[in-house]
Amino acid sequence: MNFFKKCTLFWIAFLFFFSFFTHLAAADENRPGLSLKATFDLYVQAIHNSDLKSLFTTVTDGQDFFFLTSTGKLIDSREGYYTFHEDWFKETGWEMPVELLEVHEGKDYGYTVAKFYYKQRLPESGTYNLDSYFTLIFHKEDGMWKVVGDICTPIERYLIEKNPDLRYSADQTYLLDMIKTRRTVRRFKPTPVPQEHILKILDAARLAPTAGNQQPWKFLVIQDRARLDQLQKEAVSWYLEGYKIKRNPTEEQLSKLRTQLEEVVKNVLSAPVYVAVLVDSQAQYPDYILYDGSLAAGNLMIAARALGYGTGFFTTFFPEVKMKEFFGIPEQYRLICFTPIGVPYEWPDMPPKKSLDELVIFERF
Numbered sequence: 168m169n170f171f172k173k174c175t176l177f178w179i180a181f182l183f184f185f186s187f188f189t190h191l192a193a194a195d196e197n198r199p200g201l202s203l204k205a206t207f208d209l210y211v212q213a214i215h216n217s218d219l220k221s222l223f224t225t226v227t228d229g230q231d232f233f234f235l236t237s238t239g240k241l242i243d244s245r246e247g248y249y250t251f252h253e254d255w256f257k258e259t260g261w262e263m264p265v266e267l268l269e270v271h272e273g274k275d276y277g278y279t280v281a282k283f284y285y286k287q288r289l290p291e292s293g294t295y296n297l298d299s300y301f302t303l304i305f306h307k308e309d310g311m312w313k314v315v316g317d318i319c320t321p322i323e324r325y326l327i328e329k330n331p332d333l334r335y336s337a338d339q340t341y342l343l344d345m346i347k348t349r350r351t352v353r354r355f356k357p358t359p360v361p362q363e364h365i366l367k368i369l370d371a372a373r374l375a376p377t378a379g380n381q382q383p384w385k386f387l388v389i390q391d392r393a394r395l396d397q398l399q400k401e402a403v404s405w406y407l408e409g410y411k412i413k414r415n416p417t418e419e420q421l422s423k424l425r426t427q428l429e430e431v432v433k434n435v436l437s438a439p440v441y442v443a444v445l446v447d448s449q450a451q452y453p454d455y456i457l458y459d460g461s462l463a464a465g466n467l468m469i470a471a472r473a474l475g476y477g478t479g480f481f482t483t484f485f486p487e488v489k490m491k492e493f494f495g496i497p498e499q500y501r502l503i504c505f506t507p508i509g510v511p512y513e514w515p516d517m518p519p520k521k522s523l524d525e526l527v528i529f530e531r532f
């Protein structure tokens with residue numbers, strides 16, 4: 168190759184690399200004539216690269232500026248916006264995929280609407296996620312599009328936890344545990360239950376769902392020990408009465424059963440507090456009162472568990488007709504259950520429960 172050809176090739180190569188690198192450098196900076204979409208892309212790229220210098224070539228040089236953050240804070244200066252990004256870019260372990268939804272390029276003003284999916288790895292494990300819309304308002308300054316407004320509209324914040332043990336918050340785990348560890352308790356310690364706890368538990372009961380929001384319930388609270396002792400005697404007699412009619416037992420069988428029953432009913436009635444959950448048959452939707460009452464009883468039992476008390480949905484020893492007579496309950500009320508509230512003598516183990524597999528059908532049988 169002669170000298171002339173060598174020189175020509177050198178200059179071609181030089182010009183190629185020069186233009187390539189200047190193009191690259193220019194790609195990181197805003198410049199006159201860049202479209203609004205290209206300016207938006209530059210803005211997003213600068214965020215992804217945590218590149219403050221490049222980012223701020225897309226932000227106004229003027230004083231009129233506002234930024235509404237994802238937490239509802241107003242930052243109304245370029246300096247404030249700078250500091251926000253400076254602090255943010257010091258953080259590591261985050262990414263923020265962006266999805267551009269709309270671009271409007273007017274003469275002097277324009278805007279973009281995009282969605283971002285911010286993901287921050289947490290120190291322990293898992294990821295904090297914030298999905299938001301963000302709207303950038305651009306103003307043309309010296310032929311360049313510059314951001315003068317940034318509005319963040321959060322859609323959802325959530326945690327994604329890969330470790331199944333850490334997937335739920337402490338509150339979520341606590342509530343689920345209370346449901347899991349609620350037990351029917353049939354023997355209690357005499358430890359008193361403060362009035363405040365009784366009301367707290369009944370407050371949870373009254374918040375249960377009801378048909379048409381009719382709330383047809385009444386909660387009859389019994390704490391009078393003498394009356395409960397009387398009920399104990401009556402309950403044994405009521406049970407034996409029914410048993411005699413149904414089974415026609417011998418005197419010996421009856422006496423043996425009485426002894427057993429006295430022990431069981433004594434234990435069942437050993438709590439300091441009882442609640443008769445009642446529903447009004449004259450409520451607006453009487454067909455649903457038994458469902459309503461059962462849901463209230465369910466809430467009551469879980470709330471009591473959360474405060475450390477055992478309960479029981481007792482029915483057999485406390486027949487409705489007899490109980491209404493015993494407690495002078497007006498005719499119109501139905502008895503849902505008679506439940507103790509008390510500190511368990513001991514927490515029973517969970518009785519066998521059917522597995523989810525046996526019970527759940529997705530979509531169709």
Ligand SMILES: Cc1cc2nc3c(=O)[nH]c(=O)nc-3n(C[C@H](O)[C@H](O)[C@H](O)COP(=O)(O)O)c2cc1C
Pocket residue numbers: 349350351352353479480481482483484517518
């Ligand atoms: C409608 C209904 C009626 C019940 N009746 C009685 C009862 O008369 N006596 C009793 O000891 N337990 C009664 N129970 C409590 C169940 O025996 C108890 O919920 C079941 O054995 C499961 O135990 P767990 O509540 O500890 O999960 C009743 C529960 C329901 C829901």
